[in-house]
Amino acid sequence: MRKSLKFVLLLGTVGVLMAACGNKASSNVESTAKGTEQSTESVAATEKSTEKATEKAEVSEKKMVEGTVNNTVDLSKYEKGKKVRLWIPVPQSSEYQTVEDVKYDAGNAKAEMNTDDWGNQMLYVEWDENAEPTDRVVKLDLQVKREEIVSPELKEDEKAELPEDVKKYLEPSKNLPLNDQVKNKAAEVTEGKTTDLEKARTIYDWVIANMNRDESVKGCGEGDVCALLDTTMTGKCTDINSMFVALCRASGIPAREHFGIRINAEDITKNQHCWAEFYLKGTGWVSADPADVLKAVLKNNWTKDQAETKEKQEYYFGNCDAERMILSDGRDLTLNPAQDGEALNDFGYPYAEVDGVKLDNYTPDQFVYTYSFAKKA
Structure with missing residues (x-):
């Protein structure tokens, strides 16, 4: 009888100890789970903080x-x-x-x-x-x-309609005619290209490869495209960017020039500049300044194939520095x-x-x- 009682008491003690251990284990599991949840929340918070910091950094990097x-x-x-x-x-x-x-x-x-x-x-x-x-x-x-203009993601929607206020940038002007000479050159340059983005980039690269800056030209140049095609293919910013604009228009891509002045020094009397944009359906107006690429080539005595030139070439297709101010748009003005x-x-x-x-x-x-x-x- 005493042995049986001792056995029962022993079993009871073991049961109590097991229950206590079980409760402690359960408590540890819950604690671990909570810790994991907190850790996950902490990681998520860190990721969000990092994303915000990255976004802030990107904004602050825009000059x-x-x-x-x-x-x-x-x-x-x-x-x-x-x-x-x-x-x-x-x-x-x-x-x-x-x-x-x-x-x-x-x-x-x-x-x-x-x-x-x-x-x-x-x-x-x-x-x-x-x-x-x-x-x-x-x-x-x-x-x-x-x-500073930082290039957006260039998305093209060929089915989109051109806004009415954009259509006028398909029209010719006195120095940017849409005659056979300009149309034939545009077709030659863009042969094999099917999208507007491909054509615009090809025209941009062609202008840089085939034109040169000429410091002897008065002002910013006249931008007489046919005269340029007939002669030296050299000039200043209006000449170079007019070529880009004219070939874009001849390819069915709206394009325009901004006429302004650089705000990059104290005396900016002779710092006039002209740069271009083309319209990409699905994105909007996209900056392009082949003239500034060719100016950098001349001023720095670079070749057109070296790394510094290629870096400028990539930058000025879609991007545009902040050291300039638009004064006017349009040609043949009254x-x-x-x-x-x-x-x-x-x-x-x-x-x-x-x-x-x-x-x-x-x-x-x-x-x-x-x-x-x-x-x-």
């Missing part, structure tokens, strides 16, 4: 340029008794640039802000025959913030009010007439005008 632009025009060198009219291109805010606090001082002269049929903004100033020559001075100041002279090839410079005769706006020291830029610290 910005901000500062004050001053444009002074002095037409006092022309004698009294002449009617003098002046048009100054005034930049506007757009997708990648913000223009604020535009101010001007034209003294007692007639002055007004106008826009032309292309939507370009301009300051128009007029002095009659009785004005004192020393009064013919105008100052224009503005604040600008320019953002200003507002209309000028007496012929249509403007472009409006990247101040334009003036004395008694109805155009001044040479490619020579700022004769015109006379200056541009300056004070970068914000």
Whole structure:
């Protein structure tokens, strides 16, 4: 009987110990599970934090340029008794640039802000025959913030319809005709290419391979595409980028040029620049600047095949630096009010007439005008 009782007591003790161990094990499992959950949550939080940090870093890597632009025009060198009219291109805010606090001082002269049929903004100033020559001075100041264009993912949707406001960039202009010469060259360059993106990239690469920058060209060049095809295939930014635009249009791809000025120094009087964009259905406007690639080749004495050139070539197809400001768009322009002279090839410079005769706006020291830029610290 005592043995049986001891056995029962022993079994009971063992049972209690097993239950206690079981509870402890269960507690350990639950603790481990909770730990795993917390660890998983921690990893997820870390991943989210890393994603946000990466996004923030990508945003911060996009370069910005901000500062004050001053444009002074002095037409006092022309004698009294002449009617003098002046048009100054005034930049506007757009997708990648913000223009604020535009101010001007034209003294007692007639002055007004106008826009032309292309939507370009301009300051128009007029002095009659009785004005004192020393009064013919105008100052224009503005604040600008320019953002670097970072290439988006280039997606093409061939079934998409072109927006109405884009269709005009398929039309020819005086120096960018869509004649047989231009169409045949476009067909030759893009042979075997089927999509607009393939064609645009092929034209871009062809322009870089077959054109060269010529420092002797006046201003930014005239961008006379047929003359370029007939002769040396050399020029400056308007010549080089006009070739790109004309061949794109001849291939059925809308393309345009921006005329502006670089904001990369204190004295930017002679820093005018022209660059291009093409329209890709499914993406929108895409930047392209073969002229800046060829400028880098010339200035740095690079070959077109070396790594530095190829790096620039990749960058300027889709990307665009922040050190530039758009002044105007379009070719064959009629200003507002209309000028007496012929249509403007472009409006990247101040334009003036004395008694109805155009001044040479490619020579700022004769015109006379200056541009300056004070970068914000």
